Structure formats: C-alpha cells, structure tokens
Amino acid sequence: MSTPLPFYQTGTFAVGGRLLDEDDRAVQSDPERSNAITKGHRACQGCGEALGARVVLDAALRAADGRLVAANATGCLEVFSTPYPESSWRLPWIHSLFANAPAVATGVAAALRAKGRTDIRVVGQGGDGGTVDIGFACLSGMFERGDDVLYVCYDNQGYMNTGVQRSGATPPAARTATTEPLGGHSGNSFGQGKSAPLIAMAHEIPYVATATVADLRDLEQKVTRAMSFHGPRYIHVLVPCPLGWGSATGETILIARLAKESGLFPVFEAVEGRITSVARIRHKVAVEEYLRRQKRFAHLFAGDGRPDVLARLQTLANRNIERYGLLDDADEPTDIGLLDALATSERGPV
C-alpha cells in the first residue's frame, strides 16, 4: 500500500472490510469481481491452485479493464476447469499443451500486435511442472525475446494432475509417488534446487515476483503491478495442494502462510533483475510447524523421526531468511542484485 490506511482491525490482512475505502479493498472482496474461474469446476476440495488462479486473473482482468486473453498449460488447472462439455472460464482462454503455454501466449501477443490491438493483454499460466520443467524452454524464450506476456506459475510443488509425482519444484524430503521414502531414503533428494523466479530475474525482465495464496492482497497487488509493465513478466505463486501434500482441505491458506513464515518460501518482488522488496516474516515459525501439517513429510516424524533431515530443511529456511532479509531486523533488502543474491547462497528458494 502506498498510502497508509487508517487503523482497522484486520488492516490489509483480510480480503476486504466494510470500513475500508473501495480502493483499499482487494479485488476479491468486490461482489462484481470477474470470477475468471466460476463455480462448478472440478478442483479438489480446498485446492490452492483454483483459488490462486481466480485471484490472479481477476486482478489482471481489473488491471486490463477486462481485456485479457489467457493461455493455459496442461495440468490440474486446465483439467479441472474444462472437462467437456463444461468450462469454468469466463475470459477468452486457450489450452494447447503441457509444455507450450508461454509460446502460445507469445503467439496471441504477436497476433494482437499485428492487428494493432493494444487494448488486449495476455496471460500465460501453468503449474510448476509445466513451468519450471517441461515448459522451461518456451518460458525462457518468451522472456528473452521480450514478449508482452505475464506468465504465472501456480506452484504446488509436483505433478499433481498425473497423481503427485516429483517435479523440479518438489522440495527436498517431500514424498511423492516417485520419491517414496523407501530403502532408507527420506523422500525427495536434496538437489541443487531450481528457483524459477531467480532464473527469470537473470533474464532481466521488467518484473518478477513470488507470492502465496496466504496473502491474496499481496498477490493481487503483484499482479496489478505486473500489469503496469509491458514485456515479459513472471509471477510464481505457491498454491498448496491438499491432495498432493496430504494436508487438511481447510488448511490450504494456513499452510501457504507457514511456508512463508518459516522462510522456506521467500516472498519478494524484483524489477529489472533486482529485488526491490521482500515480504517480511511476521511470526517466525520453525520449519517443523509447516512440515508437520503435511503427510508428504510424515516420514520425517514417524518413529524416532529424522532430526537430521529436519535440520537440513531448517538450514534451507535460515539461508533464505538471511539471503532475502526476511526478518524484521534485517537490513532493507532493496536493490539486491541477482548476483549478490547468488553470491550468498548456493540454493534458491525451496
């Protein structure tokens, strides 16, 4: 918020509030919001991706005055929203393939440019698999060419639509259908990680941000901000998946919040390759508090537990906290260059 709000119980934490000015309320509080995805979709109960996508697109629609086209990768979001004969989308929307959403979006943008339709804006979107793995070449190409596309990754940290397999965004130690904690293994291995947002920043595109469904207003503001730029923009949204994470359906937002508050998922914003703001941790929690609520980490707590693995995960969180300055007493993180960031750590956000 640029202008300080008069004090109100929930400040900017809740979606709206009867005492807030219209302008200070989230798009999601508007009874007239677009509902880019409408009801009747087939997402699981408590699906973070369904929520995240509506929030993102409603904000983008508002920013674009309703003139928006979306290109969607294969994945849960696509499958649960468009099983013939019913579509949940209320904006022009196309699904082509798993790996090509950024390129399809480029094609849409190119067509609009050729036709001189500067009024219509373009969003590409997909899951973490479609984004950081199989669609990565298309994404990078779109960034590098400078195409006028906002791309949004809904990160549920795995290939959920195919039954919860590991993706490049699956965190270490998580159990998936392909990283079972068998034979002495403790879930997904501790790899080098792959931070799509940092890689996006390395393309020096105008705008990169991370967000979670735990802070809808922050997410909306980032979308709105992103829409104020032209050229390639990237937003990476953490969207818990109750099915894949083995979490209670009612705790989707809670868990996203814990991911951020533990430091495992840093929430920040970067303009032209430099981090310009981070969302500070408000009530710091140990990673354990986040992990315990998810069955995909249950093996870390069974029997004698795996304190060694927990310690490694905590180290990752601590590293993020230090690197991004996530705690209140940290130095103002403005203007962290990518290289500075990389210099202090060998890993990206988990």
Added chain:
Amino acid sequence: MSDTRPFAITLDVGSSLANRTGDWRTERPQYVRRLPPCNHGCPAGEDIQAWLYEAESGGGGYERAWRKLVADNPLPAVMGRVCFHPCETACNRAQLDEAVGINSVERFLGDEAISAGWELPEPHAVTGKRVLVVGSGPSGLSVAYQLALRGHHVTIREQAPKPGGMMRYGIPAYRLPRDVLDAEIERILALGVQLECGERVGDLRAAMREGAYDATFLAVGAHVAKHTEIPGGTASHVLDAIAMLHGLEEGEPPQIGRTVVVYGGGDTALDAARSAKRLGASAPLIIYRRTREQMPAHATELAEAEQEGITFRWLSTIAGVDGGELKIERMELDENGFPQPTGEYERLSADTVVLALGQDADLELLGGLDGIEIVDHTVAVDEQMMTGYPGVFAGGDMVPAERMVAVAIGHGRRAARCIDGWLRDVPARPEPQAELAAFEEINPWYYSDAPRTVRPLLEEIRRQSTFEEVVKGLDEASALYEARRCLSCGNCFSCDNCFGVCPDNAVLKPGGAGAPYAFDLDYCKGCGICVTECPCGAIEMIPEET
C-alpha cells in the same frame, strides 16, 4: 459466430455452472454468532461486541453504538468510569497483545451522548401496571428504566436526598463527577419514572398496599458498615468509611486529622484514603491483613492511590487503639494463604482511624413479609430474581452476588424481564446463551498489531487537594482506534475474507458490500477454508445430513 465453433473442443464460457459440486460435500459451513468473551464477562449483560462494531464506523456509528449499549445499560457514562470491566479481563485480544479498552470506549460513547443530548427510546404503550422500586442505586435505576420502556408505571422510593445510591454516596466525585451521574439519571427519569427522594420505606408490606403496586423490586443495597472489635476502638477518632464518604457527599466533610489510617483492603478503603488525602491528611496509610496480591481492590485503583501518596502496610491488623496511637500486630500467611497472628506488635501514631471492612444490607423494611429467605445478611432470590414473597423481586448489593455497579445494573435488567413476565403472567424464559467464542476460534493472523491506548490522567499535583476527575476520557480518534482493536469474536464483521478465499466461489454477498454473506450450497464442496480463515470465528462446519 458461435455456430461455427468446433464441437466439444470449444466451449461456452461459464458453462460449468451446470456442474453442482455441492454434492461432494460431507460437511457444510454455516455462519454462527458465538458469544464473545467480553459479553460473557459483562455482568450488566451488554452486547459489547455489537456496540463496538457500530462504534468502529465512527461518525453516525457512535449513536448507533450508544443505542445498542443503552438497550442493556442506561448508565454508560457512569460505567465507563467506575466499572471494574471484567469484560476486559475476558477479552480475547489480551492473548494477542492487550485487551480492548472496552471501558474507555463505553465512557466515550456515554459522554458523547450527554454532550449531544441523545435521548433514550420512547417507552412502549402504557400497560397500566404499577411497580414499586425501593432504592435508586444502579440496580433500582436499571429496573426502573427497563420497566418504563416496557410501558409500566414505576415509582422509586429513595431514602437519601438524591438518587444514585452508592454511585453518589460511596464512589467519590474524583472518580465519578456528579454532573455525569445526574445527566444519566435525568435521562431515565425523563421516561416518566417517578422518583420520590427522602422517602424511606420502613414497612414494605404497608408501602405496597398503600400504593396498590402490582410488583416490587427491592434494591436497597448494603449500607450498614461492618465493625470489628478493636479494644479502645470506641474513641472518637474511629469512624467508618461509608459514613465518611456519605458525609463528604452531603457537604458535611468528616473531621479527620493529619495522620489517617484506613483499615481494610477493598476499593472502599482506597476511596476513603484517597478522599482523606484530598481533605488534608498527609500520607494516609492503609492497613490490611493480607498481602498486596490478596487485596480485593482493583489494581488500577491501587496504582492511582499509590501515585497520590497513599501508603500501605500489608499483613497487619489493628490490635488496639490507644489515644493517638495504634497497636499493630504483624500477620503471617499460613500454608493455605490465610493470615495468622504472630504475636509481634508495634506502635503507630494516628489521629484518625477509618474502618473500611465491608457493609451489610439493612433489611428492616422486610419485617413481616413471609417466605423471604435471608442468607448471610442478604436476600435470596430465584432465577427469576424473585424473593420468597410472590411479586417481590430484589437485586444489587442486597442479594448474594458480587458487589459492583455492573452486577446491580444486570440484576435490574434481568429482573425487569422477569417482572414484565410476572405482570403479564408469562414467566420470562432464560435468555439463550450462544457457544463461547474462545480464543482458539480466532485466527489471529489477520489482526494488525495495535497496542492499547492509555487514558490520560489528571496531573498528580491536582489530585492532592481537589475532587476533580482523575481519569480523563479518550479523544475521538483514540476511541475509534480502540473500538477497532476489537476482534469481533465469534461474530462476522464483514471483512470479506470468506468471500475472497473460497476456491469455489461458493460464498455469496446477496446484499452487496457490508451485508451478511451466505453459502451457495449448490457449489460449496465443504473444504473448510472459510472456517479456518475467518478471522473472528464466525463460521463453523457441521456434518452434512446424508
């Protein structure tokens, strides 16, 4: 155009509305109104959360808030000053940072009403029933107000020259300015309540008969000071606190010396000591049998007294008075925390001893009424607030309960419902009690950090000699801020969170912004995110009937 669209691969927007996902549900959410702990804790029965909610709007919200408030308590400006606010002790916000300053907002609203001249609601049509109220303390005023609103004719008989009971003759003016008290009493009388001061009821049976009353409410309070045997204690230096404070109010300040000792540990003792200070005593000393922690007086009062130079001697009793000297015995706590004499004595010079050892009710007027049960100098009442004598109800300090203004007001309020029922021959049903909105129902994440405001105090120098009000009210901005610190425990406060977080768009705002929400059960899958993310715990999940 649409007829050229390819079959199946291209679909109409929004067509998924045909798919009613509501039948996936095994549990459904529903909006509830839970009982906020403040309301639960308020002996006057105020719907605190509800009036804070109105006050949060500021502007016209203050009057709406005041109207909600006075529906239960006609003396908010008084209560905003003298109430010990158990509501704040119960307040959930205390577990987050500090309790909401409910009492200071109440005072703000009360003062606003007085300065703006807001009037109480018009009474209902006259019923023709006549009720006698004995005593014009808070309990009597409360019952009179509630009965008058219900259209009954109320006569208050009061033995003192002015109405208010202990609010006037007990609580000193530096805590409760009399213009405030007068204004709030005036407003009640303006409803048509008949007040007869200087009219002691000596024989209740006769009074009831003479006035042909259909019902009676007794609210005579507890005015007879308790005494203790102090050897030599009949000396003229010894007086009781009640008499002292009463005299002060009647313009007959008691004769006290420079070295005043007050004996007792309650609020009355503090009031007596602080008044003595204002009357010229140098450093009044309070002597109490137990420890500071065990003192029944309220912490804020104690702190204010200390600021004013009142001194204390804990674990001590007065064993005797001898001319200008007191014999003090040191006490010791036994393993149960009870003070026990030690046989160790010391002497203290004092020219005045004020006893503040509590009061008993004067129940003389009941003589000759059958069926009335007296328990420990108080009158027993049933759950309808009725004594053993049909049609005679009682409340306030004279019945077994905590002695405080809010309790007295609450008794009056409850008794009025019961008396009304009695008069109409339909016994009042107990008020429904919602489930308590415990702190666990709250999602504290959503509340901004907001430290409590502090009420300004009168400069200490002016608290040495004047009876000017010590604690000041909040200004508008602070009152608004304080109101907005309320978490709205267990009651929707229109934050739009449920509306925003539902992944299935199954929360509706049928009335647009600010109006209550509803669940669209045709689509709600029952995930429960709204329940978890409702900041104030106003949604619950219930199993779906199959």
Added chain:
Amino acid sequence: MRKQLEGSQAVAQAVARCRPEVVCAYPITPQTHIVEALSRLALSGELERCEVVNVESEFAAMSVAIGASATGARAYTATASQGLLFMAEVLFNASGLGLPIVMTCANRAVGSPINIWNDHSDSMAMRDCGWIQLYASDNQEAVDLHIQAFRIAEALSTPVMVCMDGFVLTHAFEPLDVPSQEQVDGFLPGYEPRQVLDPDDPMTIGAMVGPEAFTEVRYLAHAKQIEALDFIPQVAEEFRERFGRASGGLLDSYRSEGAETVVVALGSVLGTLAEVVDELRDQGVAVGAVALKAFRPFPLEELRGVLGGAQRVIVLERALAVGIGGIVSSDVRTALAGLSVEAHTVIAGLGGRAITRRSLHALLAQALAGQLPELHFLDLRTDVIERELERTRDGGRPGPHAESILRDLRIVASGPV
C-alpha cells in the same frame, strides 16, 4: 511474370503475398532460405502488418502459430526433418484445435544417422497428425500450393502442410512466376476464424474431451478431410482459371491412360519419372505415372479411377516404414482393393540418394520382366548389406525371416541391374 528465382525465395514471396500476420520459425536446413527471406521482407517493410517471431524451437514455432491463429491471425511457419518431429505434439494439437495454420515442410531425412538431404521420412512420420498434406512436384507448384493452402486451410479450418523436397526444390533456381499481390488478394479472401480469442466474445478453446465425445471429435476431423477431397480440386480449378496454370489438386496423371504399368510417386521425382515414361512410351512400352498431390486426405476413389485399368502399380516411396516397408503403398493398396492389380513398393531416394533415369529404367525393366518383388529398395548396395549382415550374425538368430532376407538379397544381386 517469370523470374529466375530460388525455390525458397519464390515460396517466401508467395507466402508474403498471402499476407501472413504472424510468421514464426526456427532454422533448419533446408528450410532456412524461406524464413530468412520472409524475415527480410518483413524487416524491410515489404511485408506489412506481420510479426516475425524468432522462436527458440520448432516446438515453440508451432505453439506460437497456434496462439496467433486462435487469436484470428493468419499464421505461417516452415520446418523440416528433426524440426518437424520436434513439433510433433504441437502438430496434432493444431489440427485438433482446427486452426488453419500453413506450414512448409522442406522435406528432409530424419536421423539418426543425421542427414540433411531430401527424402519424405519427416512428413510421412507425421502422416496421421491431422494436417492436410500437399506435395509439390516442382517449384512452380510449390509457389502455387502455398497460395492454395491458405485458401483450403481457412475454408475448412484445418492446418495444411505444403511439402517440397529439400534442396531439390528449395535450393534450385529456375524461372518462376510468383503471382502479384493483386492476383493473390483476388484469390485469397481475408481470414475469418471460426473461433477466436476475443474479450468481446469470450470462449474456451481446447477443452478436455473424454470417451463420451472423443470419437465424434476425431470423426469430425476425418469428415473435414473427406470434404477436402472435393474442395482441393475446386480450389485447384479456380486457381487454374485465374492464374492460367494447373497446380495442385488431388493427383496428376501422366500418360497413364492405357498404361499397363503405372508408377505412383510424390514430389519432385515426378520430373525424372515423366522423362522415363516419355522414353519408354516412345519405345512403345505402356507405362505411365501418377503424381500424388494430396497425401492427406488420401484420394482413394480418384486413385482407383486412374489405376484401376493397369496391370501393375509401382509405388515409388521416399520414406521407409521400418518393419513393413511402404507407407504410401499401403494406402494405394487400399485404393486398389478388390482389383486384380499387382502392387509393388519401391523404396527410393532415402537421405538424398539421387533417383536417376537409369535406375528408373532398370526398375521398370525388372518390373516388366516380372521380377520385381513386392518390396524393393532402389539402388540398394547389397554387397554392403550382405557383408554387414554376415558380420553381425555371429551366433546369429537363425530363422525363416532372417534367411529370406539373405535369399532376397542374392536374388536381387544376381538379377538384372
């Protein structure tokens, strides 16, 4: 007006005159000259209102084309070989979505072994991807087919692949007529999409379809191509009327009336084949040739019409379906079903091996002598094969099929060359 032009340049100019709005391509030999030329035309401003997107892969190229086409833009791309296969998934998607994208396939072999030269392995591998496939016999036809392709694609709302032999056509200079802008404008109306991503009329494109309707969707795609069997000749006819030359259509029969032996082929080999036919006809041998212009949809009826009277049909194929042999020939055999026409599959010109008049003469001689097996590899170096098979046989996996390979080789080796 004819000008001396490289095939690729001429195709690029023809495409430019079709006023594409989005051109997106990724370089691969032998397609490069086409997209380079288009880039130049766009950059110089000669091609107006066109976005040229230099994508990072063929996969992206076709994906960009999908996005563009679905947004109502006329979209074009070109590729070959590995590139075509790299976009395989997207090809199916484009046709599945019914998007009228036009693409040039500069036919080239598919590795491994990597090989940049011409054959039809690439487009044949994509036989069933749902695209209309048109094959140009020469560069003039390549030029003309592109103009017709947009017409067909947009009218039927289905993508069209124009196949032209890599190097043989793409890099060949010859006098060519590229129709003028006015001529093309008169022939090709503006693109009117059947579905478009438009905020004023939003729709969902690319739904997920289950068993309840998938068969119908596929059937409708088939029906559209069957419709094309009528529409392609209509367009060719209209083209002929306007431009004064015959190009395209479903097939072209060359002196096959009354022929006892007819050779069926696709692409540039038709030129050589026609010469051989002429020479044999001069010798009084009743041979003819049929050029298959449309491979998808496959003109079963039409082919049956031209081949039904022959005694022997030889399908000359520039691709090999490993494990069976012919690709086109199995379709040709379907066309001939029930007729007593003997059909042979001849695999020829793989990976750029020249199909010479000499080889064709030898082939026909063998056929006329009744010595052509059902499956034959033109100019196969049997000595190499024999040696290699023997070398790797050690211990061997003997069996009747393995034996017959060697026997065939020896027969071939000992037969007339």
